[in-house]
């Protein structure tokens with residue numbers, strides 16, 4: 001039997017990139033709005049007084065006072081095994097990996113540990129209103145089995161992969177070129193395209209993979225339709241120097257991946273803080289995406305991402321938290337920090353562009369904008385209800401707001417998990433405060 005339900009509140013969603021079409025044409029906003037959901041899909045969105053008369057009287061209408069419905073947030077780069085080391089003191093990237101990250105990831109050879117961590121991770125994502133993420137596992141295939149098992153129980157649209165890492169890491173955490181390929185293939189056959197799940201071929205970053213491993217990763221990326229490729233690039237200056245030493249025959253960092261067939265549509269590169277002009281052009285020309293991870297880039301002292309430069313080359317840019325180097329699961333907090341990162345470079349991040357990055361822009365980076373990222377009819381009903389009275393300060397500040405723009409900006413500066421009142425995935429409630 002088909003299941004129809006409607007949700008009444010203010011409704012805001014981005015329908016295009018404000019940088020391309022201008023702010024006014026980039027969104028829809030209904031102050032007293034109604035979102036109608038049937039069998040996990042959006043069937044209609046509009047002004048309550050226009051939509052209500054056409055609804056059958058049996059349809060239940062859930063009314064939220066002082067709240068805003070938006071699409072669920074999209075996180076284009078995060079590590080599920082790193083929840084236990086979020087907020088670890090005093091290091092930049094390479095030290096941070098050795099001191100905190102590798103020992104933490106070593107524990108995921110234990111499948112029970114992996115399941116427990118996947119539960120904690122997914123609960124935290126949903127508490128923060130994130131309904132889709134591109135997720136790193138560890139080198140252990142059981143880490144990805146655990147993640148996908150838990151994500152599929154909640155019917156979440158998620159993308160993940162096993163880390164490929166055959167050198168420059170502790171013995172307990174490396175695979176080989178051949179075993180990495182075989183294990184990834186097994187996981188693809190088990191999970192890719194199952195329900196709402198997709199697989200990402202996941203070389204950690206150039207320094208921890210041999211040429212043989214990168215070559216096999218490139219081969220695998222082409223072997224199955226709709227696979228993703230997920231890695232890191234040009235995050236930290238020492239890292240970039242190291243890549244030059246390890247791959248002297250290549251023409252820069254991106255060329256290492258390019259040479260092995262690892263760039264193109266559905267390739268997502270985390271960070272890209274220090275990319276050169278020709279690298280940005282190549283990313284744009286090939287339809288590759290960059291995950292902008294401001295809380296991580298500030299926390300590890302990596303640098304400031306030049307969003308305007310990337311976008312001038314047509315690069316798709318999504319927003320990533322990069323937990324555990326990132327300091328919050330909340331994409332509202334990512335936007336808060338993104339705003340400051342851009343301020344320091346003389347760039348502005350207006351709230352329409354900001355919410356675009358956190359929703360439809362992220363979906364576009366993942367080539368999922370036909371399914372998620374907005375609330376247009378025919379999309380999957382992944383949405384959140386944000387509470388205008390979440391905290392005394394949010395409530396007080398929003399009472400002084402004179403426009404939608406001001407409200408959205410205050411939410412992204414002051415908001416975090418506390419403003420997420422309820423999260424829905426494919427029409428089902430998966431978190432409620």
Ligand SMILES: Nc1nc2[nH]cnc2c(=O)[nH]1
Nearest residue numbers: 101204205232296322325
């Ligand atoms: N931020 C971040 N950068 C990386 N580069 C290689 N591995 C990692 C990681 O786990 N986190």
Ligand SMILES: [Zn+2]
Nearest residue numbers: 079232270322
């Ligand atoms: Zn990362």
